[in-house]
Amino acid sequence: MYLADETWPELGSYFESESLAFVPLGSTEQHGPHLPEGTDHLIAEALAREAADRSGYLCTPTITIGVSPHHRQFHGTMWVDAPAFRDYVESLTRNLTYHGIDRVIYVNAHGGNVEHLREVGRRLRDAEEMYAIEWMWNESIPDLVEELFDVPGPHGGPKETAMIQHIAPKLVREDRLADARDGGLVDWDRETGRTHGARTFYDAIDNTANGVLGDQTDATAEKGEQLFEAASEQLVKLADWLASQEFAELMPEEHV
Ligand SMILES: [Zn+2]
Numbered sequence: 001m002y003l004a005d006e007t008w009p010e011l012g013s014y015f016e017s018e019s020l021a022f023v024p025l026g027s028t029e030q031h032g033p034h035l036p037e038g039t040d041h042l043i044a045e046a047l048a049r050e051a052a053d054r055s056g057y058l059c060t061p062t063i064t065i066g067v068s069p070h071h072r073q074f075h076g077t078m079w080v081d082a083p084a085f086r087d088y089v090e091s092l093t094r095n096l097t098y099h100g101i102d103r104v105i106y107v108n109a110h111g112g113n114v115e116h117l118r119e120v121g122r123r124l125r126d127a128e129e130m131y132a133i134e135w136m137w138n139e140s141i142p143d144l145v146e147e148l149f150d151v152p153g154p155h156g157g158p159k160e161t162a163m164i165q166h167i168a169p170k171l172v173r174e175d176r177l178a179d180a181r182d183g184g185l186v187d188w189d190r191e192t193g194r195t196h197g198a199r200t201f202y203d204a205i206d207n208t209a210n211g212v213l214g215d216q217t218d219a220t221a222e223k224g225e226q227l228f229e230a231a232s233e234q235l236v237k238l239a240d241w242l243a244s245q246e247f248a249e250l251m252p253e254e255h256v
Contacts, residue, residue, distance in 0.1 A: 001052055003060045014058055015100040020243045022059045022235075023093065024048035025117070027066040027110040030074030030204075032156040032184060032212035034176040036168075037076050038064070039160055040110040046167045047137055047228070048107035051235040057243070060096075063089065067112040073205045082116055090120045093132050103242050103250065104132040107235065111136070111154065131250040133242070140234035141227065148223045151186055153214015155204065159227060161216045166224030177217050183210035 001014060003021075026041025036042070041064040052059035068079035080088070093104055106117045117134035124130040138145055138159055149158040161180075165172050185192070185208040193201040204211050 001056065001058050002049060003058055011058075011099070018057065018243070019100055019102045020057050020104070020239060021096060021101045022048040022052055022057060022105050022107050022239070023089075024059065024062040024107045025066060025089070025110065025113055026062065026064060026108070027068045027071075027079070027112065028064055029066075029068040029071040029077040029079065029110075030156075030211045031160065032180045032210055032216075034173045034180040034212075034216060035156055035161060035164055036171040037078075038171075039156070039164055040066070042168055042171075043137060043160065043163050044107050044109035046163075047109070047231055047235060050228070050232045051107070051239060054232065055236045055239050057239050058101075063092075066110045067116055068110070070112065070203045071211065073203060074211050085113070086116050086120050089117065090123055093120065093124060094129060097130055102130055102247055103245075104130060105235070105239060105242065106132060106134045108134055108136050125250070125252060128251050131242075131245075131247070135235065135238060137231045137235075138227075140238075141230045144227065144230050148226065149214070149218055151188075151215040153184075153186070153188055153212065153216075155214075156180065156184070156212030156216070157214025158216050158219035158223075159214075161219035162221070162224035163227055164224070165219060165221040166228050169221060177219065180210065180212050180216045181214075184208040184212040184214075186213070186215050188213045 024044040026044040028037050031039040045062040048059045065078050067082050067085050071077040121132040124132050152159050193207050
């Protein structure tokens with residue numbers, strides 16, 4: 001069920017029996033020479049809507065602009081400052097409680113949003129208004145990501161390329177996959193951008209000239225479909241688990 005396609009009486013029936021919603025979030029930011037700027041929000045929305053279709057739970061409209069100042073050197077990247085993002089997401093999530101939603105899954109596809117969504121979830125839980133958790137698609141299936149790609153790369157790499165090849169193939173510039181690899185940073189590891197234990201970089205461009213990481217040339221739509229299937233399954237299971245919990249059990253423990 002997709003909130004924006006429903007009428008209010010139809011939604012009323014949903015709120016009578018269910019109290020869970022998926023909220024998809026991504027970014028609009030550079031993803032190298034081969035992927036569209038909408039990559040992250042396209043992935044988040046596709047997964048959230050798939051999980052909603054399979055499970056019958058509600059999916060809200062997508063938040064398409066996130067915390068991406070670290071990609072600003074590349075044309076077209078849009079971002080909001082972290083405090084504005086947190087306040088906006090907190091407000092729209094809290095206001096869902098007015099309709100009876102008391103548990104939310106942030107279906108997230110942008111690493112830069114993670115810590116802020118965790119903070120928002122904490123605020124709402126500490127206030128005992130709502131239980132909202134962050135779910136980052138690739139972290140739900142780490143073994144499969146490792147298995148499918150030689151060099152996954154955290155941004156604009158083969159896993160995101162494969163997902164867009166599956167979800168929105170017309171938006172992938174297939175003739176630029178080798179350029180993406182050759183103009184970026186292929187080997188990203190624990191030592192990258194670190195000096196004596198400190199993370200010394202702030203922006204993507206500090207590590208990669210074209211904005212992306214990993215080897216995009218072994219991405220295929222078939223691998224994207226595998227990722228999509230596996231992540232959708234995880235998301236449906238998470239929703240079923242969350243829906244089955246007692247609200248009180250999801251709230252913070254008392255002080256000792
Ligand atoms: Zn991305």
